[in-house]
Amino acid sequence: MNDTALSQITPPTLLIVDDEASLREPLSDYLSRQGFATIQAASAAEARSRLRDQKFDLVLLDIMMPGEDGLSLCRHLVEAQDVPVIFLTARGEATDRIVGLEIGADDYVVKPFEPRELVARIRSVLRRASRVAPTAVENEAFEFEGWRLDPLKRRLIDPDGAVVAISSVEFRLLTAFLEHPRQVLNRDRLLDMVQGREAHLFDRAVDNQVSRLRRKIEHDSRNAQLIQTVWGGGYMLAADVRRITIED
Known part of the structure; x- marks a missing residue:
């Protein structure tokens, strides 16, 4: 199989950042079954380490975490990384959603969420990212x-x-x-x-x-x-x- 064919079947790689293993691990398994490659991080510090070592297509990011929270990490991602972000948050208030969108998140999902809806949102964000410059050509x-x-x-x-x-x-x-x-x-x-x-x-x-x-x-x-x-x-x-x- 040539390199072009391999690139066409390479699944999008997602980084799941959440301190709750009871949510993070089943979600990782579910998304893997939906055709995504997943990497997990239990904290913002671990996420930063993963981001230094690997390029991701999208980050699923919890807001409330011990230590550095998701809002702070999102600010870093939108300033220094070229990667879309979807917030996973237990905060349902409009103010929190506004803050997330204003600092550069691409979307948000309020916990508890329907996994199929999350998959639809992930695919929607990835499609938008791939459609940014549809007429662009090399050079x-x-x-x-x-x-x-x-x-x-x-x-x-x-x-x-x-x-x-x-x-x-x-x-x-x-x-x-x-x-x-x-x-x-x-x-x-x-x-x-x-x-x-x-x-x-x-x-x-x-x-x-x-x-x-x-x-x-x-x-x-x-x-x-x-x-x-x-x-x-x-x-x-x-x-x-x-x-x-x-x-x-």
């Missing part, structure tokens, strides 16, 4: 106002040639704007592109992510020129975008 990038985004390497380069760290959610948000330059994208559409079907309940989630992205690419994020607010409408990338061929 092709977006260029706008001196900035450059390489969709395949998920690398953002500023006008001076420096690489700017960008989270998974920020990457998907920027890609949505670059695919639709000078078009008004309302919150519902952006949330569907970036965070999925549940996030539309919380407009603040997309506002927060736009603010984060502005701090990365604007000279003055309080007087944004590239990503403009369209009152009553949403947001618009006010820049011409072109596709260019880049050298490795």
Whole structure:
């Protein structure tokens, strides 16, 4: 079997981070039977160690854990790792869900949950991640106002040639704007592109992510020129975008 065929059958690898073995271990077994490869971590510290050693397609992350909690670990993941996050949380209050979405989580599931629903949400998040740049080809990038985004390497380069760290959610948000330059994208559409079907309940989630992205690419994020607010409408990338061929 050639390498291409092997890559096509390699299952998505999930990291399950939860201090409760009574939940973590059966969940790992169930997801394995659903066609996923799973690795377990009983704490944020163990998860960080796993993340240093291996690349994961998605992280299932408990919020309430001894030591470093899931919210803190999620902040690290969205700032330093290119990996989607789904929160597994016993907290059902809207405030906690909003916080999770605002710091960059892709979705959340409230315990106790139906395993089939969790699988559906995992697959939905993985599909969104794989659809981010459907027209991207090797050695092709977006260029706008001196900035450059390489969709395949998920690398953002500023006008001076420096690489700017960008989270998974920020990457998907920027890609949505670059695919639709000078078009008004309302919150519902952006949330569907970036965070999925549940996030539309919380407009603040997309506002927060736009603010984060502005701090990365604007000279003055309080007087944004590239990503403009369209009152009553949403947001618009006010820049011409072109596709260019880049050298490795």
